[in-house]
Amino acid sequence: MSLNPVISVLGRKLRLAVIGGGPGSFIGAMHRLAAQLDNRYELVAAALSSDPEKCLKAGLELGLPADRVYASGLALIAAEQAHPHGADVVAIMTPNDSHFELATAALQHGFDVICDKPMTNTLEEAERLCATVRETGKVFCLTHNYTGYPMARQAKEMVAAGMLGELRLIQVEYVQGFNAREVPAQPGSWRHDPVKGGPSLVMGDIGTHAHNLLRFITGLEVEEVAAEVGSIVPGRVVHDYAGAMLRLSRGVRGSFWVTQAASGVENSLAIRVSGSKGTLEWNQEVPQILKFKPLDGPAEERTPNGPEVLPLAARSSRIVRGHPEGFPEAFANLYSDAAEAIAARRTGTQVNPLALHFPNAEDGLAGVRFVAAVIASSSAQGAWTRVG
Amino acid sequence: MSLNPVISVLGRKLRLAVIGGGPGSFIGAMHRLAAQLDNRYELVAAALSSDPEKCLKAGLELGLPADRVYASGLALIAAEQAHPHGADVVAIMTPNDSHFELATAALQHGFDVICDKPMTNTLEEAERLCATVRETGKVFCLTHNYTGYPMARQAKEMVAAGMLGELRLIQVEYVQGFNAREVPAQPGSWRHDPVKGGPSLVMGDIGTHAHNLLRFITGLEVEEVAAEVGSIVPGRVVHDYAGAMLRLSRGVRGSFWVTQAASGVENSLAIRVSGSKGTLEWNQEVPQILKFKPLDGPAEERTPNGPEVLPLAARSSRIVRGHPEGFPEAFANLYSDAAEAIAARRTGTQVNPLALHFPNAEDGLAGVRFVAAVIASSSAQGAWTRVG
């Protein structure tokens, strides 16, 4: 195998432009790190902040020339399209309400797009963006980054291989203490502005991750929800918890619980999937361990590159077993898989099918639909509500 | 402190008669073990089985004289009342539908009673039994044994001491694989007969444990539920899963999930309680560890007889720290606490208030009300339903 499949196919690294993620943005730093971790992208342009001074300073710190640092995302898109060595790919990590406009513009100007989640704030935007992706034929990668962990991918493959038998019951939670204080963790952040952050802070921030992870691992769709979403921290106007009962495809039943108000809890995105032959358990806080509890044998701990690793998980680890990879590598797996897809699209070559498991616009649409259904059910006093 | 507070107060051990729990009954063996573990009861009589031959054989194997082995619970109650050295206490571990009749008879014949959960199958019976307990003034201990674990008790005390601040969010699950096969784990068992086992197998078997543990630790009541209860294993007629959203007293919100159909999972009764100052996490599978995650400090692992142990937890451990006690000791804590209460009642002496935290008839009534509300909500398509 090539040391760098993108260079091997394209003859060079992909040129990346980023919009958003300026100083102080945790997720912006992570996007850039993820892009360069496997050496498949070269950062060539950026619009890092809506404040021009901060924007330029940050761009220079990142080693960009001043003329590739732009005052806005739309300016970047226009200029990079015209540039002789302009970006191939635009990565968007701006407030949620701008994803639709920027992603649409980038696609229509010929860029492949990597976009932070949630895809959009409204269902209508999600449907239109999905259509634009289909029409333009570009690659669209939505950074539900937890699906990049090797053991989340191993779980998906074990389910698909029938090792759990018929699926029956699913529990998923995403519990954090990030917003447990009465003073928000990020005062003044767009996250606490429902116009920018979307209809439900907790659902947009982490609820869509939990929902996507469930779909990714199980291959099932959530069909109906009975839900409650609300604010538990005194004085808060945006949502900080959501609970739901789930009815999934193939008669599977489930439980869903997300909150950012659980004081002291770090980042417990956890899933348990039970089928007729066994149960899988995984928690993002110790992502290197996937518990498999067969109906008829001892409980197992599966590990990255450990025995009986399956192909998608195997290609998602960089190191021999026992050397933990983490959140950055999981994030980078999405970027690097997308890079293979983009390089193949741009060269008209075949892509390794294992590279195509990154979340896409259809996944993003499913997430927005799920958020809408949870809110609708909660407004209807928990009535069972169809998703989509 | 006395080596045996019951002997010190009463001059002898309490005389115990058991009804139910014959050969093959896991819970019967556990009741007897729990009774004798701290040397506070002497087994003097038994009605172990409805089959007279098995009953006598088992009684003799337990070292009872043949004339104290009875063919039925009611026969035992009548004869032991008349016996010059008759039992003081009757412990009931028969199928659920007989708890009401036997416990009522035992109380009315002057016995203190220890009774397996769920207290009764119907709400009416639960209310009448509660009234009988109040009228007779006898001790009634319901064996929600998980509340006997030292770290469950430490959790209760930490909440009561305000270490979590204002409570906000609760998750409780009880997940087993006990009934994951299409052929039931105990074919022919009364558990799979709705008349004997009650309206909901999973709720009676483990749902009431989860509900009771939540109430025990938090001191809150579940006020409303939006629930679904059903059968996920093909061909099953009794319930094997139940999910609910919870609205608790003081505005607290919660999530509830129980099943016996999660293949390969052992016995995950787990609770997470979050307040404004921190979160507690406990799982029965590793009961010696209570995780405390303060808002403002490093996460802690509290252990039995470890640093900063609180009084009720301290008296619930028999050994210096680092020597794990388990399920039998937790079960025995209920028996031994009840023994102190019974010895005090019978001698008109003061009881140590710390002995009075065993579940009682009011707790049993709360459990039956919760089961009823879950079923009612599920029948009403998940509508929010008041408990009690």
Add this chain to the structure above:
Amino acid sequence: MSLNPVISVLGRKLRLAVIGGGPGSFIGAMHRLAAQLDNRYELVAAALSSDPEKCLKAGLELGLPADRVYASGLALIAAEQAHPHGADVVAIMTPNDSHFELATAALQHGFDVICDKPMTNTLEEAERLCATVRETGKVFCLTHNYTGYPMARQAKEMVAAGMLGELRLIQVEYVQGFNAREVPAQPGSWRHDPVKGGPSLVMGDIGTHAHNLLRFITGLEVEEVAAEVGSIVPGRVVHDYAGAMLRLSRGVRGSFWVTQAASGVENSLAIRVSGSKGTLEWNQEVPQILKFKPLDGPAEERTPNGPEVLPLAARSSRIVRGHPEGFPEAFANLYSDAAEAIAARRTGTQVNPLALHFPNAEDGLAGVRFVAAVIASSSAQGAWTRVG
């Protein structure tokens, strides 16, 4: 299977007399609890303390009649032998330097004996006691209680079944914080008096446990040691740590480390056994989990009564899987196994061979030899020294 194999064979419970273990003794309370947990012994006599007043008070608290409470162990032995319903078994939990005299006297007066570890303080005593056991033909059980844990027994059986292949490497540690303070945990205790406590506090208290566990699980003997034993806490005269390299039978190599001076550590008796086909790991602090890491498959967690449980482990658990048993049950397993051996001996019946895995006088002698070799090697500047 009978509910009580001792009653089934002998027609009654065994009559037990205890010497030592008065108020304040953790291990005395544990011996009595272990004896009664499975209902195979009835406590009939005791010499609980060398202080006559405390002795009587404690005996009465335990429910004994005053005339079966004795002022000394030797008085108990003489009187119980003469008593028409005298004890069958004498359990010894006195300071280490008295084990030899009391155990010898008890055996010679016709009692079966259960004795705390270390068996004796000197090698000569150990050899003579071993000879007395052989000559009298009585049952002698040494309470290396950690061998009673179901998963320690499962480990032994997995090794014996060849599941690890050829053994190669062993690590054993016993690390506590019990004596980490400059002021001893038990000031004035006989443990800190080398005459009563023996030549090495840490080796007698816990080093022999670690050594015995290693032998129990692997079936190997330690043949040579290169060791250092000493005191690390300032001002201490008795040993509080010992380290050794081990050469075992069949060319196996090992590492040994014990201390009671590791501040804050609870009770980490841990062993790792590696062979050509896999590795086992077990730690007493979470005794319900045995990790098995095969050379060619995913790591497993074996649990009591879980899948693929082996016969000795299976008979050592009282409850269905997922309901943790602990230190008291492990201790009780030795008592109950010994009870079966004693009942068989006294009735001339066959004993279940699975009952015969409790540590005996030969194991005690091996332990005393190991202590002597560790001390000798340390005195010889760590020179490799033969054991025994």
Add this chain to the structure above:
Amino acid sequence: MSLNPVISVLGRKLRLAVIGGGPGSFIGAMHRLAAQLDNRYELVAAALSSDPEKCLKAGLELGLPADRVYASGLALIAAEQAHPHGADVVAIMTPNDSHFELATAALQHGFDVICDKPMTNTLEEAERLCATVRETGKVFCLTHNYTGYPMARQAKEMVAAGMLGELRLIQVEYVQGFNAREVPAQPGSWRHDPVKGGPSLVMGDIGTHAHNLLRFITGLEVEEVAAEVGSIVPGRVVHDYAGAMLRLSRGVRGSFWVTQAASGVENSLAIRVSGSKGTLEWNQEVPQILKFKPLDGPAEERTPNGPEVLPLAARSSRIVRGHPEGFPEAFANLYSDAAEAIAARRTGTQVNPLALHFPNAEDGLAGVRFVAAVIASSSAQGAWTRVG
């Protein structure tokens, strides 16, 4: 803080040349990934393999121009020195026996050096290389990468801050199953050739890591060892296990155990450090958790960027708490710290003192001395042997 302190100081990224680490080399891929993860180095030249064809192919795959791909390390050093935009830094990841020659040449040609461990195969070489580093004044970073983990660094800082009180006892192990099979994991590898791999495979590969980690966290030196080193897998000529008792500075005592022959074990580099006030425990397999067991309070779990994080640990994490980083980020921490030191040296500016905790040539010399002492003690039948 700048988004990239190297660019801020130097105006550009550092130019990196790598020697060794061609296709199939796990550690080579890791070096390159670590260099680019924080965007502080640009790979400009390489001598990846002694096979010219493989070397060129790999260089091109990495995106290098053909004229910066060299047939040997010495050729690279000479040509890059002469190149107008030649490398600033040479990273060496060749077989152990070549480290000395290449590192010496690179230093003498004006490069800063990053070198894989062990530093050299012989003590004489180590001393000479140390002298060359001192004389040239260049930065020399030895990739004992485990010291880059945030929680290993937090441990170091907690010890230095006196949170453990006076140190007393240390256990360190490095246990793998990498070489458990009779057929080596890497047949034909230089690792199994004592001339190239050095006098002791297990000590060079992982023993020096364990030794370095111990020194890094505790600040103590190992002064004397009593050791055994050997081969346990049949037919093996190189060492696959080593055990030692340790006497450290300030009277501290310790235990050391390393092996690559523990079937099924992944990569258990674990350390326990006990002092008068508490104990720390850390294991590389779950590097995001540092256990702190104080003498007088509940056990704690410290986590990256969690509460009470100390400065060196804080700067070693890239993400908010709860998002695990792993082995690549730990490795990158050494590269990025060294980059700050190199940029400061080259610009004559002040370096952040927190950047200076990467292992250096003195640490490398200490490691080679330790290996020599272990081998000498083992040859002398375990006699206590001075280190250095």
